[in-house]
Amino acid sequence: MDSKELDVDISIVAAAIADPTRSRMLCCLMDGRARTSTELALIGEVTPSTASSHITKLKARSLVTEVIQGRHRYFQLADEQVAHALEALMVISESSLRKYEPNTPKSLRVARTCYDHMAGTFAVELHDRLIDLDWVTNTSKKKSNYQLTDFGVVSLNALGVETSRSPASRRALVCGCLDWSERRFHLGGTIGAALLTFFLNNKWVTKDLNSRSLSITKRGYAGLEYYFGISSNQSPRS
Numbered sequence: 001m002d003s004k005e006l007d008v009d010i011s012i013v014a015a016a017i018a019d020p021t022r023s024r025m026l027c028c029l030m031d032g033r034a035r036t037s038t039e040l041a042l043i044g045e046v047t048p049s050t051a052s053s054h055i056t057k058l059k060a061r062s063l064v065t066e067v068i069q070g071r072h073r074y075f076q077l078a079d080e081q082v083a084h085a086l087e088a089l090m091v092i093s094e095s096s097l098r099k100y101e102p103n104t105p106k107s108l109r110v111a112r113t114c115y116d117h118m119a120g121t122f123a124v125e126l127h128d129r130l131i132d133l134d135w136v137t138n139t140s141k142k143k144s145n146y147q148l149t150d151f152g153v154v155s156l157n158a159l160g161v162e163t164s165r166s167p168a169s170r171r172a173l174v175c176g177c178l179d180w181s182e183r184r185f186h187l188g189g190t191i192g193a194a195l196l197t198f199f200l201n202n203k204w205v206t207k208d209l210n211s212r213s214l215s216i217t218k219r220g221y222a223g224l225e226y227y228f229g230i231s232s233n234q235s236p237r238s
Helices: 003-018 020-031 037-044 048-060 080-097 106-110 121-132 150-159 189-201 218-228
Strands: 064-069 072-077 112-114 117-119 175-178 185-188 205-207 214-216
Touching: 003 020, 003 048, 003 080, 020 037, 020 048, 020 064, 020 072, 020 080, 020 112, 037 048, 037 072, 048 064, 048 072, 072 080, 080 175, 080 185, 106 112, 106 121, 106 214, 117 121, 117 185, 117 189, 121 185, 121 218, 150 189, 175 189, 185 189, 189 205, 214 218
Parallel strands: none
Antiparallel strands: 064 072, 112 117, 175 185, 205 214
């Protein structure tokens, strides 16, 4: 693909995201949940027929996918790459509009979902701790250069966190995702998703039903201190 083709592709995708109604829909789907067209119409503040038109454009640009269950149709973000792009755009938009001063609601800043992995102050702290423990390495500070160490594989498996992936998967095993509210990296990729699954299954965190917010439970604080050395007085509280 030459630069002209790439320029055109970027402009087409950017135009699909740029519309305020579609951007609201996409940001809503950042919590990893699938939603109906009716729900997206309410979020986008448009009529159902107008919402359908917007959703068609998002599908055409591979930003969302459709999931059919019985007679119901649901829509969700196409993949983690879309979530990364949206999170990065949140960083750029807020930085370009004003001098950066965090104004994110506290519940979202402490802990939230970023598609299928964790974001926020808590996730950034966990990211740093996994590097300190030598479970994950990233010598160049670029999101593409993260690696899961052998010690990390053994430690995560012992904890009960899945570290394998399908040989056919094109998804990174572990990568950095620039955090919208913290301006530092949290963990994405297969490992980032596996950690969120582990935290949810073990009731270390709970999901808010109406937002991307995550709440860390007492059990979660105890587990963080025991397994990761993150004490409750160090961990951000919601």
